[in-house]
Amino acid sequence: MKKKSENTLGQNIFRLRKAMHMTQETLAAQLNISTQAVSKWETGQAIPDTLLLPIIAATLDTSVDMLIGFVPNYAGLSPYEQRYRxxxxxxxxxxxxxxxxxxxxxxxxxxxxxxxxxxGEGRDAVFFARNGFEVTALDVTEAGLEKARLLAEANNVHVRYFQADLKHFRINENYDVIYSSGVIHHILPEWRNELFEDYREHTVPGGFNAFNVFVQKPYIPVPPDSDGDDDTWYSGELLRLYADWYVPVFQEKEFECSSGNTPHSHCMNILIARKPE
Ligand SMILES: C[S@@+](CC[C@H](N)C(=O)[O-])C[C@H]1O[C@@H](n2cnc3c(N)ncnc32)[C@H](O)[C@@H]1O
Known part of the structure; x- marks a missing residue:
């Protein structure tokens, strides 16, 4: 006899389809396949073609990992997991x-x-959604995403949140804006070219990329509350990654900070770049 857990994929398709108030017919029509195929997946008599999985995931507003029931071990990847609890x-x-x-x-x-x-806990994702953007947002922490979902709910907006490690995440659709604040210091130097190529490539012509990052200055000591996995960005390094785009905003800001109860200084680069049409 077939064990129930063997049809995780089918059960997930069923559950997510219902959650989106879709009939088997509607889902089948959106995927350009027969209703019978959807029915067979859901009852475990057949499984979808591998190449169809990302399309099913996008249609059901989820990730392929979630769809197939894969739970990667993200614990310990971010020092923020505990802080968000x-x-x-x-x-x-x-x-x-x-x-x-x-x-x-x-x-x-x-x-x-x-x-x-x-x-993180979704403050910017919700802000963008409240201002009319169709927002997809990822973080590596479970606790952050839980709060982010609550914040979206409290503000009556929909944000498509999912858990991912930016190191392994590759974008599979194009965006008008790719945005990140307070995060890219987690991108180690050896990943930068590949990841930023992915972000640039998946931005529509005329679209924007926006980032900020603390940069190293020889005269500013390392902050006392720096994350263990921080890696140095050099002043202007971010700008160099967008040398062939328009750059309406680039700033280098030095400021005092008292996080961790010890006064210290930071230098930050802020960039908003626009892809040529
Ligand atoms: C300084 S917080 C900023 C959070 C949010 N952008 C904000 O401004 O409220 C950095 C965020 O990066 C996330 N992060 C760290 N490493 C990550 C990784 N490898 N993949 C995805 N997110 C990561 C952390 O979980 C945390 O939420």
Whole structure:
């Protein structure tokens, strides 16, 4: 006899289809296949073609990992997992200044897709969704994403959140905006070219990439609350990755900070770049 767990994929398709109030017929029509095929998957009599999995996942607003029931071990990948388990919102719910800058440059007067990398507890993802963007956002922490979902719910907006490690995540659709605040110091030097090529390539012509990152200055000591896995970015390194795009915003800012209760200084590069049409 077939064990129930053997049809995780079919059960997930069934569950997610129902959650999206879709009939087998609607899903089949969207996938351009027969209703009978969907029925066979859901009852475990057949499984979808591998190449169809990303399309099914996108249609059901999920990831291929979630669809096939793969649970990678993300624990310990981010020091923020524990911080997000405490009460309240660790970073607050007010959007970052960078998110507000992006909105000034690219207000969604037509449906616009935005991807946020390292959304934490969702303050920027929700801000963009409230301002009319169709938002997809990832983070490596489970606790951050739980709070992010609650924040979206409380604000009556839909954000497509999913758990992923940015090191392994590769984009499979194009976005009008790719955005990340306070995160890319986690991108080690040896991954930078490949990951940024992926971000650039998956931005629509005329679309934007927006990032900020702490940069090293020889006269500024390493901050006391620096994450263990931080890796140095050099002043101007981010700008160099966008040398062939328009750059409406590039700033280098030095500022004082008292996080961790020890006063210290930071230097940050802030970039918003626009892909040529
Ligand atoms: C300083 S927080 C910023 C969070 C959010 N962008 C904000 O401003 O509120 C950095 C975020 O990067 C996430 N992060 C760290 N390493 C990551 C990785 N390898 N993949 C995906 N997210 C990661 C952390 O979980 C954390 O939420």
């Amino acid at each position: 405490t009460d309240g919102f660790y970073w607050g719910i007010k959007p970052n200044a960078l998110a507000q800058e992006v909105l000034k440059l690219t207000y969604p007067t037509r449906p616009m897709k935005l991807l946020e990398i390292g959304c």
